């Protein structure tokens with residue numbers, strides 16, 4: 369199978385090029401340990417889109433802060449979920465691709481839902497790279513609880 373692939377690549381002169389640029393190519397073809405995403409890298413990828421309305425913007429900022437706390441929590445605390453699981457939820461992959469993501473992950477803050485007995489959870493669009501974050505998770509605790517349930521479900525049943 370691999371031989372066949374190599375033969376095919378040789379045909380187009382690609383194999384030679386790959387061998388010549390072995391170091392660069394290694395990053396493209398293999399999962400090196402260094403590509404495991406850290407909390408800082410994840411936060412750098414996030415681009416919060418705040419509301420123009422001052423009052424709503426303040427809520428958005430609090431929600432974003434709780435989100436950042438959660439990412440740090442994932443990275444530093446011992447639990448069965450990692451920052452990579454969050455990345456997978458949003459992008460479909462657990463590691464940042466060698467060539468990087470095509471753009472930052474936009475965070476839209478969802479206002480106006482009935483917060484009494486609300487069970488809505490963070491939602492992601494893997495194709496469009498955005499995250500829809502309900503604003504009722506303004507404390508780290510609420511944010512963690514919401515994400516834990518969303519991520520565990522995603523991990524357990526596969527991402528749709």
Ligand SMILES: [Zn+2]
Pocket residue numbers: 481482483486487488502504
């Ligand atoms: Zn809600």
